[in-house]
Amino acid sequence: MMRRKLVAGNWKMNGLTASLPEIEAIAAAAAANPGVDAALCLPATLIAPAVTVAGALPIGGQDCHAKDSGAHTGNIAAPMLGEAGAKLVIVGHSERRADQGETDACVKAKAEAGHRHGLSVILCVGETLDQRDAGQAEEVVTAQIAGSLPDGADGAWLSIAYEPVWAIGTGRTPTEADVAARHGAVRAKLSELLGADAAARLRILYGGSVSGANAAALLACADGDGALVGGASLTADKFVPIIEAAAAL
Numbered sequence: 439m440m441r442r443k444l445v446a447g448n449w450k451m452n453g454l455t456a457s458l459p460e461i462e463a464i465a466a467a468a469a470a471n472p473g474v475d476a477a478l479c480l481p482a483t484l485i486a487p488a489v490t491v492a493g494a495l496p497i498g499g500q501d502c503h504a505k506d507s508g509a510h511t512g513n514i515a516a517p518m519l520g521e522a523g524a525k526l527v528i529v530g531h532s533e534r535r536a537d538q539g540e541t542d543a544c545v546k547a548k549a550e551a552g553h554r555h556g557l558s559v560i561l562c563v564g565e566t567l568d569q570r571d572a573g574q575a576e577e578v579v580t581a582q583i584a585g586s587l588p589d590g591a592d593g594a595w596l597s598i599a600y601e602p603v604w605a606i607g608t609g610r611t612p613t614e615a616d617v618a619a620r621h622g623a624v625r626a627k628l629s630e631l632l633g634a635d636a637a638a639r640l641r642i643l644y645g646g647s648v649s650g651a652n653a654a655a656l657l658a659c660a661d662g663d664g665a666l667v668g669g670a671s672l673t674a675d676k677f678v679p680i681i682e683a684a685a686a687l
């Protein structure tokens with residue numbers, strides 16, 4: 439099963455229109471590396487302006503509500519992202535699971551909402567440092583998959599991002615053997631839930647302190663199909679080498 443690599447940037451709560459030239463430069467580099475799928479998930483306010491400079495680079499959001507509209511102050515719905523020009527959405531990021539108390543059931547409903555409105559979905563899972571130190575990483579991650587995998591999960595629109603919470607923004611990364619083991623556990627759980635053929639079509643991304651320096655090694659881990667990149671996706675300078683590392687694999 440040949441899965442194309444996906445390198446997606448998550449800008450989190452960063453980015454004003456002053457960053458549009460960076461987006462344009464990232465889009466140009468993505469176009470120059472057609473063997474890799476690249477994407478940028480931006481703050482909602484930046485989606486529509488980014489689409490005007492991004493060419494073929496897919497622009498996405500970082501969350502969507504499970505419902506299409508309603509009395510949910512401050513939230514954003516999948517049809518709104520789609521109308522702004524988004525092609526994808528991240529759901530279940532650990533920062534939202536922690537800060538907004540999102541449960542697996544809530545994340546599942548959000549993933550289904552994104553798909554219902556034609557968005558590709560990146561579903562995030564990952565253990566905390568305490569869970570890892572207690573030897574529970576695999577159990578936590580597979581339970582998150584079981585609880586938050588959307589109905590109708592299909593690799594045509596869904597990717598899984600394995601992001602150990604302790605590796606996010608810390609400069610610390612798991613060993614390649616750890617990443618491969620965790621990806622393997624995710625794939626095995628997907629096989630159990632969807633069957634081996636369907637599981638083999640889903641992309642599994644690694645996220646957490648990915649940089650130009652470590653991308654080649656992290657992207658080459660068994661069962662890995664790309665990266666979800668935070669800090670190093672904010673500028674073309676830092677993000678383009680990661681796209682190029684994926685292209686060189």
Ligand SMILES: O=C(CO)COP(=O)(O)O
Binds near residue numbers: 448601606
């Ligand atoms: O959370 C992440 C991407 O969603 C990873 O963030 P960093 O790449 O900044 O560690």
